[in-house]
Amino acid sequence: MSKKKSPSDEGAQLALEVDHLSLEEALERLEEIVNEMDSESIDLDDSIELFREGMELTKFCRQQITSAEQKVQEVLEDADGNLTLEDFDRE
Amino acid sequence: MNPAAPDHTFSVSELNNQIKQILEMEFSHLWLEGEISNFKHHSSGHMYFSLKDAESEIRAVMWRGLNQSLRFRPEDGMQILVQGDVSVYTPRGQYQIIVNQMQPAGAGALQVAFEQLKAKLQEEGLFAAERKRPLPAYPTTIGVITSSTGAAFRDILNVLERRAPYVRVILAPARVQGKGAAEEIVEGIRRLNRLENIDLIIIGRGGGSLEDLWPFNEEIVARAVVASERPVISAVGHEVDFSISDFCADYRAPTPSAAAEVVARDTRELMAELQGTAQLLQERLRSRIDRFKAQLRTLENHYAFKMPAQKLATIAQRVDDLFSSLERHTVQHLKEETQRLTNLEQQLRLLHPEHILERGYSITRDEDGQVLKSPEALEPGQKITTQYHRGNTVSEVKNIGDTDE
Numbered sequence: 001m002s003k004k005k006s007p008s009d010e011g012a013q014l015a016l017e018v019d020h021l022s023l024e025e026a027l028e029r030l031e032e033i034v035n036e037m038d039s040e041s042i043d044l045d046d047s048i049e050l051f052r053e054g055m056e057l058t059k060f061c062r063q064q065i066t067s068a069e070q071k072v073q074e075v076l077e078d079a080d081g082n083l084t085l086e087d088f089d090r091e
Numbered sequence: 092m093n094p095a096a097p098d099h100t101f102s103v104s105e106l107n108n109q110i111k112q113i114l115e116m117e118f119s120h121l122w123l124e125g126e127i128s129n130f131k132h133h134s135s136g137h138m139y140f141s142l143k144d145a146e147s148e149i150r151a152v153m154w155r156g157l158n159q160s161l162r163f164r165p166e167d168g169m170q171i172l173v174q175g176d177v178s179v180y181t182p183r184g185q186y187q188i189i190v191n192q193m194q195p196a197g198a199g200a201l202q203v204a205f206e207q208l209k210a211k212l213q214e215e216g217l218f219a220a221e222r223k224r225p226l227p228a229y230p231t232t233i234g235v236i237t238s239s240t241g242a243a244f245r246d247i248l249n250v251l252e253r254r255a256p257y258v259r260v261i262l263a264p265a266r267v268q269g270k271g272a273a274e275e276i277v278e279g280i281r282r283l284n285r286l287e288n289i290d291l292i293i294i295g296r297g298g299g300s301l302e303d304l305w306p307f308n309e310e311i312v313a314r315a316v317v318a319s320e321r322p323v324i325s326a327v328g329h330e331v332d333f334s335i336s337d338f339c340a341d342y343r344a345p346t347p348s349a350a351a352e353v354v355a356r357d358t359r360e361l362m363a364e365l366q367g368t369a370q371l372l373q374e375r376l377r378s379r380i381d382r383f384k385a386q387l388r389t390l391e392n393h394y395a396f397k398m399p400a401q402k403l404a405t406i407a408q409r410v411d412d413l414f415s416s417l418e419r420h421t422v423q424h425l426k427e428e429t430q431r432l433t434n435l436e437q438q439l440r441l442l443h444p445e446h447i448l449e450r451g452y453s454i455t456r457d458e459d460g461q462v463l464k465s466p467e468a469l470e471p472g473q474k475i476t477t478q479y480h481r482g483n484t485v486s487e488v489k490n491i492g493d494t495d496e
Contacts, residue, residue: 083286
């Protein structure tokens with residue numbers, strides 16, 4: 001799921017970066033941001049930038065964990081050693 | 092007395108062959124217990140050793156074809172029970188027992204094999220705590236190696252569905268007992284390591300006898316667990332059952348359900364945590380804006396050269412706007428507003444006495460701290476304080492001249 005990249009559209013670009021994150025990385029970065037924002041020396045401008053990134057990340061994390069349906073697959077290997085994923089049938 | 096001419100003289104071969112026939116007839120399929128000594132596993136694959144008790148010993152051999160299926164390694168000093176046939180190695184006239192089956196006396200063969208492999212791998216450092224990797228705290232894709240029809244897999248899916256339906260599960264199906272099971276588990280580990288984005292791997296099965304759980308005590312499984320690039324959780328049997336894979340894995344779960352509980356953070360818990368983080372972010376931004384406000388106020392108070400009051404009022408207004416725009420406006424708006432504010436602050440700072448003092452000017456105050464713009468109000472003998480860029484001096488007034496001097 002790729003979004004159009006245009007230099008004027010910062011939101012889209014950030015979202016694109018966020019897409020490559022794992023939940024774990026996103027949560028780690030969030031913790032970093034919260035700590036950085038607590039620093040005495042931080043610039044007001046930077047703190048707004050961090051706030052924005054932080055809000056994007058919480059949104060990303062929420063999206064990651066709100067999938068309602070459990071996805072179960074089986075990994076199979078064909079004779080040539082290629083792996084394929086097939087949906088697993090829970091009877 | 093002269094020996095009579097013999098009716099029959101044996102050749103050596105004949106004698107040995109007859110002895111062999113008698114022994115083989117008399118001592119076949121017998122059970123024998125003794126202690127192993129002089130054990131040699133020859134490069135041909137055959138095993139040669141002696142069995143002894145306190146007073147006596149007998150040579151023994153176990154051919155390759157039979158010893159390949161042994162689950163444990165015979166060693167000198169080990170007490171064993173064998174079933175075999177006595178025979179004679181005629182070229183040397185030595186009798187020996189040909190072993191068909193062997194098992195440790197006392198403990199079961201599997202138990203001995205388990206202890207042996209455990210000791211060996213421990214020696215190699217495969218169980219070392221520092222070799223164990225931390226589990227990812229928030230996995231979203233996990234690999235599972237178990238039987239696709241077993242209770243273990245059902246249990247794992249149930250726990251995940253209840254707590255964390257967002258976790259994607261990828262099964263590498265493998266038999267988990269009987270011949271070939273160990274190989275399938277190893278293959279599963281290899282396969283899941285080839286997939287991208289697998290955060291961790293669970294291998295396991297439900298409870299059973301030591302025989303049932305045996306694949307998880309095989310050396311090839313232990314080594315594959317150690318070699319896995321992804322962290323591995325071993326979840327074999329019930330609470331009390333330990334397997335070799337438990338010792339090798341990065342984490343041991345007492346049951347497959349427990350493994351699922353450990354890996355998946357509860358969705359509701361996580362959502363609440365995220366909610367808290369978002370709030371914290373807002374609070375921190377707010378307190379940063381408050382600090383900015385306070386900075387402006389300090390700046391204002393320190394003014395020796397007053398800013399036009401109107402200008403300060405504008406800034407104060409802007410700060411209040413900024414604060415409320417946190418709720419009402421987009422972050423973009425917030426950003427533009429801040430930009431304007433920081434520019435203003437910059438200008439203010441340039442006018443600040445600090446910057447003027449830096450250039451070599453100083454400020455003189457009377458005893459009440461009033462800034463002196465002319466000496467008219469001073470008397471000789473009065474104390475005045477001079478503030479420089481760095482530091483102060485206190486002086487006494489001697490003369491009062493006029494401005495032209």
